[in-house]
Amino acid sequence: MYSKNRITWLPGALLALAATAACAQNVPAATPSTTLKQAFDAAWARQPEALAGDMRLEAGHARRSSADSWTAEPLSIELAGKTDQLDRNEGSREFEVGITVPLWLPGERAAAGSLAEAEISASTSRSLAAKLRTANAVRSAYWDWQRASIDAGLAGERLTNFRNLASDVARRVKAGELARADQHQADGALAGAEASLAEAESALAAAMLTVRAVTGGTALQLAPGNTSIEPEPSAGRESPLPDAEHPVVSELLDRSEVARRAATLASTQRRANPELTLATTRERGAFGDAWQQTVTLGVRIPFGSDSRNRASIAAASADAIEAEAQLTLERQRVLSDIDTARSRVKSARTQIAAAEHRSRLAGESRAFFQKAFRIGEVDLPTRLRIELDAAEADRQLASARIEFAAAISALRQAMGLLPE
Numbered sequence: 001m002y003s004k005n006r007i008t009w010l011p012g013a014l015l016a017l018a019a020t021a022a023c024a025q026n027v028p029a030a031t032p033s034t035t036l037k038q039a040f041d042a043a044w045a046r047q048p049e050a051l052a053g054d055m056r057l058e059a060g061h062a063r064r065s066s067a068d069s070w071t072a073e074p075l076s077i078e079l080a081g082k083t084d085q086l087d088r089n090e091g092s093r094e095f096e097v098g099i100t101v102p103l104w105l106p107g108e109r110a111a112a113g114s115l116a117e118a119e120i121s122a123s124t125s126r127s128l129a130a131k132l133r134t135a136n137a138v139r140s141a142y143w144d145w146q147r148a149s150i151d152a153g154l155a156g157e158r159l160t161n162f163r164n165l166a167s168d169v170a171r172r173v174k175a176g177e178l179a180r181a182d183q184h185q186a187d188g189a190l191a192g193a194e195a196s197l198a199e200a201e202s203a204l205a206a207a208m209l210t211v212r213a214v215t216g217g218t219a220l221q222l223a224p225g226n227t228s229i230e231p232e233p234s235a236g237r238e239s240p241l242p243d244a245e246h247p248v249v250s251e252l253l254d255r256s257e258v259a260r261r262a263a264t265l266a267s268t269q270r271r272a273n274p275e276l277t278l279a280t281t282r283e284r285g286a287f288g289d290a291w292q293q294t295v296t297l298g299v300r301i302p303f304g305s306d307s308r309n310r311a312s313i314a315a316a317s318a319d320a321i322e323a324e325a326q327l328t329l330e331r332q333r334v335l336s337d338i339d340t341a342r343s344r345v346k347s348a349r350t351q352i353a354a355a356e357h358r359s360r361l362a363g364e365s366r367a368f369f370q371k372a373f374r375i376g377e378v379d380l381p382t383r384l385r386i387e388l389d390a391a392e393a394d395r396q397l398a399s400a401r402i403e404f405a406a407a408i409s410a411l412r413q414a415m416g417l418l419p420e
Helices: 011-025 036-045 048-068 108-174 180-215 247-268 310-374 380-414
Strands: 076-083 093-102 275-284 292-300
Touching: 036 108, 036 180, 048 108, 076 275, 108 180, 108 247, 108 380, 180 380, 247 310, 310 380
Parallel strands: none
Antiparallel strands: 076 093, 093 275, 275 292
16 A cells, blocks of 8 residues: 555565666665655756856845945046146146936836846746746656656566466476477567566666756666655645746746836836036136136936837836736646646546555465466466466556656646655
8 A cells, every 4th residue: 555655666576676776786775766856956956047046136136236226326426627738838727526426217216126126036936937847857757767667677577477487387398297388388478578678677777867867966876665755735725726836826927027117117217317416626727826616516317208218118018918918827727737636646546446456356366376377277378367467467556656656746746846
């Protein structure tokens, strides 16, 4: 039976495959297998969004600090000098030093601060959405690897059973209890089991390479063990529509908010920023004249027009409309994915119960017919059919357990929950 936190594998398949994988990787068979959470952490650490996330947040905080300043742009200093030394040289001199202070337009400072805050939130939600996309790729590769691991383990166990059967048949043929044709049937079944194992091992190797490609982890221990499954989300998280806690929804909400605030900021910037100038001038008319000093206070107000920022306003408004429309579509898609995933979990739970019942019956039948075959009460075709039925029942049970774990993982993915 499955439990909330672990899957119980078939003992024979587990031991055979764990030993094979351990020898292939030169690690002890008892080495714990990489969990889904560990694979996700390894994959996320190498993602571009993870590497650039801190810098994006730092850029957002820098823009917020800039919006908190008292001036729209940094102060500037002006230096000027005037002399007649190059022509008349009568001693006329004039020197001017001034400071220019760019001023905020009405409402511009508050709009710039709001936009910076929205961009900080958008950086965080963008990172969470990127994490969820990475989790989707890791979950897909991880459970494909688990399926391939189980198939390879069952193929190894099936090969062992057919080897024992072929040996038993050979013994009875030598004793004259069975015909030569029975030996051929047993050997043919053994060859088929060997081919199936080779195919399963090839699929397992490909699945392992896929996991390594996604995670970039050459140090991952890809040897199946008691692999923990993720906790199943409670039904209390269900809601009519996904809320802002879902990374996909949160990202689109923040994108929409950034676009709206960018449009608000653009609407306040209909002209260049005015400038306040404070300057002092020191001058004389000729040699021997006394120096005169004056102070100048001035304001520069540029003219503006409604069309100056029309393009930026239209672009920001278009981004807001697009984000809001996409948000509506994504909410419906996420809700559909959640419903589908819940149905998949329910179906997988039912399949486990049926597969366990079939596996138990097939195992008991196998034991009965093995004993009957040894004492000559059952012919070889019937013995082979029972063995194939039992192997298929074991495969179905192992597959059902994997599918249940994968279904819970898919439900968590649809609900925007990261691997645990």
